[in-house]
Amino acid sequence: MARHTKQQGHLALFAANVIFGLNTPITRSIIPDILDPFVMTFLRMIGAAVLLWIASLFVKKETVPKKDILLFFFAAVFAIVLNQGSFIFGLSKTSPIDASLVITLLPIVTMLLAAIILKEPITWLKAVGVLVGASGALILILSSTQNSGSGNFIGNLFILFSVFSFGLYLTLFKNLIVRYSPLTAMKWMFLFAAILTYPMSHKALITTNFASFDTSVFLRIGYVVVLATFLTYLLIPIGQKTLLPTTVSMYNYLQPIVSSFVAIIIGMDSFGWDKMISTILVFVGVYIVTQSKSRVQLYKEKISQKKLVK
DSSP: OOOOOHHHHHHHHHHHHHHHHHHHHHHHTTTTTTSOHHHHHHHHHHHHHHHHHHHHTTSOOOOOOHHHHHHHHHHHIIIIIIHHHHHHHHHHHSOHHHHHHHHTTHHHHHHHHHHHHSOOOOOHHHHHHHHHHHHHHHHHHHHHGGGSOOOOHHHHHHHHHHHHHHHHHHHHTHHHHTTSOHHHHHHHHHHHHHHHHHHHHHHHHHTOOGGGOOHHHHHHHHIIIIIIIIIHHHHHHHHHHHSOHHHHHHGGGHHHHHHHHHHHHTTSSOOOHHHHHHHHHHHHHHHHHHTSOOHHHHHHHHHHHHHHHO
């Protein structure tokens, strides 16, 4: 299994969240008016599963014991089924702006869960970094609300549930993910996710008239399946292997930044002080969090200090 550096982890998370940033408006453009949210969820699961298992044929096979396969099942429930299912359903009920606003809670939720489950300390650096990054995302999102309608409460609630589910995945299954290559971990997780999401999407799936879709719709579905699911879920484990859960979740703040700059490029928005300030705050926040020390690092420093005193 290839070892990854922290730099590779940061690059992988940066790329994944840029893709995710584009995914929100693209997905919202086809659900629920063109495609049922449950159908979109199943297409993501089955499409990624097929691509991952095909890709696994071209690399060295890793042996996965039965107990870890069972753990991958539960990881799939939290990271994919509950996370993506509730996200897509929630997005179909609310506005992209409101969805982006709720998603920015992920680093805070993950920091608290990591403190409870992994006993990772909430250092001043970590807390300040999360708040700085959050303020940058909030400035951008709130400055955009004047041009959008308010989201639906139920939709926002499902987005929040999606955030909590992914935060649990980042903390509960970190030790499992670091033991395997991203391809091995994700092929099992998406296989289980596809099986679990089929029953809830069956009715909508058999009534969907795919023949009526034009090329634009298929291209958008392709983006969601291939880039925003298959590729991103291969990139995220690289960050999980080398970085703390809170740091991984901090990259979530990039998503509304990316969405905003895309809107500027295609002429739907203009560049202003809010975009500039929010971008700076997000990157500063990520940097501050990366400087925070883990529980293991703090323990080693404590032992070293005791030895020096002796």
